[in-house]
Amino acid sequence: MKMKQSMLAACMALAGFAMSGTAAHAADIKFGFAAPLTGPQSHYGEDMRNGLLLAIEEANAKGIEVDGSKANFILVSKDDQADPRIAVQVAQQLVDEGVDGVLGHFNSGTTIPASRVYYDAGLPQIAMATSPEYTLQDYETTFRMMTSDTQQGAAVGKFIVEKLNGKKVALIDDRSAYGQGLADEVEKAVKAAGGEVVRREYTSDKATDFTAILTNIRGVAPDAIFYGGLDAQSGPMKRQMVSLGITAPLVSGEMTRSDTFLKLAGSAAEGTYASLAGVPLDQMTAGKEFAESYEKRFNKAPGVYAPYAYDGAWNLITAIQNANSAKPSSYIGKLADLERSGATSEHIAYDDKGDLKEISVTIYEVKDGKWEMVETMVSSAN
Known part of the structure; x- marks a missing residue:
């Protein structure tokens, strides 16, 4: 009898642990990321990923609450090898893994075909891609991190x-x-x-x-x-x-x-x-602070794309905060109406295509x- 009671207590303890784990997981907010992480363009992808990681780590340290729970932002990374065919495959993988938004891709040639996958899934996507075609598709899910071509x-x-x-x-x-x-x-x-x-x-x-x-x-x-x-x-x-x-x-x-x-x-x-x-890093709104944080975290100076990736991540995080929801259909309107001061500019906002309103070259x-x-x-x- 005592053995049965002990087993019952153990099962109840395990059930309680599982339930608490589920509750913790419910607060996880996953961002998909795809870029070239191997091959001759991997330095671009690494620079972009580092900027995203810095923003996500800062957000987690702030203890941001979303829908009554402390948010745990997670970056789910995929290597698209700068290949359009592979980009579409990894885009579908990110959708299947249940990400709540997308920060990528890097290249225009990968971003454009992948954007259809995210559009069909209703996932907001903030990409580094600069080709005009990306935001001329009339997808309400497409946004940029930097000025277009x-x-x-x-x-x-x-x-x-x-x-x-x-x-x-x-x-x-x-x-x-x-x-x-x-x-x-x-x-x-x-x-x-x-x-x-x-x-x-x-x-x-x-x-x-x-x-x-x-x-x-x-x-x-x-x-x-x-x-x-x-x-x-x-x-x-x-x-x-x-x-x-x-x-x-x-x-x-x-x-x-x-x-x-x-x-x-x-x-x-x-x-x-x-x-x-954009403007030089030392002339950006918070460029000096960003560079110091980046060097402290990664032991090297940021590249060209890191500060824009950093702002792209904070744009998504801020929209989710403003909507008090990580549900894409709930926060995409907040992303479209976003107005914030970031590392790269004091005036980050989008036009009706998802292009940045401020042009700086x-x-x-x-x-x-x-x-x-x-x-x-x-x-x-x-």
Whole structure:
């Protein structure tokens, strides 16, 4: 009899433990994340993930309550390998795992096909992707972490013509959604500013030899060359430009504005220009504080994307707080109407497409082996 009572007590204790575990799990709020975490673009994905982790850890330390329970924010990470096909697969995996929102993907080429999966599931998605197509799909679930290519390309094209006196411009892109999309917008802006596109060439995000296309470009003697694509290509490209005696400056987008480009290009990097959505870290609203927290947590300086990922995570967390619910249908309206001051800007808010209302683009130049700011342009999308 005593043995039965002991077994009954033990079972009741286990049941109580299980129930308490279930209650704790009910307060878990899971954010899906997908980006390249292996391969040549893994440094982008790692930088983005670190920014997200920092925000989530800070939120958990604050003891935020949602619907009467202390929230435990969790990041569920997936490696999409910068591959659109794999991106769709991992997007479905995140949906099947019951995430409450999505922070990703990184590349436009992966974000756009994956966004349909999240839209069908009714999951809000805040992506790093900059291609205009992402938010032109009329999905109420799509939001950005940084300025779009339409906004960035307009600023870059104008800079090339007016500040670099680039009346004759050659364009190269890697045929990715990001690279081609940004080059298309730069082409429009160059023509609008009175410049001429004298040559347009194409490569891929796997290429390493650009001698043939650069030789073709050298023949039309451009004043500037714009490249839409990754640092893994722009670094070797700049070295080959120097080897071929091409003196026209190379101009590129934010994926080139990296330490990886400086390493790959070596001494040939001098005089390269790159645009970056937003303002320099030391000029961001809370950039100094963010950098200190990031370095303390990860023992290295943040990259380009970390502060935008950090704000993207806090945008999602804030919307959930404002709705007092992690149910996507309950908080998506709060995300659309969001107005907050973050690390990257004092005025974070979305327009009706999910694009950021504040447009800020900074141009950098490589001087003495380092990226130095040339100028920053800030305006409103409205």
